[in-house]
Amino acid sequence: MKEVTFYPICAIEDLPPGERLFIELDDDPVVILNVDGSYYAIADVCTHDDGPLGDGDVEDHQIICPRHGARFDIRNGEVLTLPAVQDVRSYPVRVNNGMVEIGVEE
Numbered sequence: 001m002k003e004v005t006f007y008p009i010c011a012i013e014d015l016p017p018g019e020r021l022f023i024e025l026d027d028d029p030v031v032i033l034n035v036d037g038s039y040y041a042i043a044d045v046c047t048h049d050d051g052p053l054g055d056g057d058v059e060d061h062q063i064i065c066p067r068h069g070a071r072f073d074i075r076n077g078e079v080l081t082l083p084a085v086q087d088v089r090s091y092p093v094r095v096n097n098g099m100v101e102i103g104v105e106e
């Protein structure tokens with residue numbers, strides 16, 4: 001099993017409920033979302049046509065790609081509807097010492 005290393009990204013005050021934060025992680029664009037106090041992180045690249053995904057509307061735990069409407073589960077990156085057929089990468093998120101941290105498999 002691969003080790004997961006957590007990296008601090010921002011203070012929890014900087015990512016209140018309903019907000020999202022866009023970062024680069026090893027050159028990969030990632031969006032971190034705070035949905036009702038729970039944090040999620042997925043790749044900011046839609047698997048359908050590589051469009052930016054992170055600006056999409058969020059309904060329950062689904063994010064809707066702004067380009068063609070594919071839906072993904074923000075909890076695990078699972079693809080839910082066409083036109084996408086592949087999951088997006090998701091990252092574990094935790095709060096530690098007042099910081100939002102993202103986990104990366106090393």
Ligand code: FES
Pocket residue numbers: 046047048049050051065066067068069070083084
């Ligand atoms: S780029 Fe996301 S559904 Fe087409």
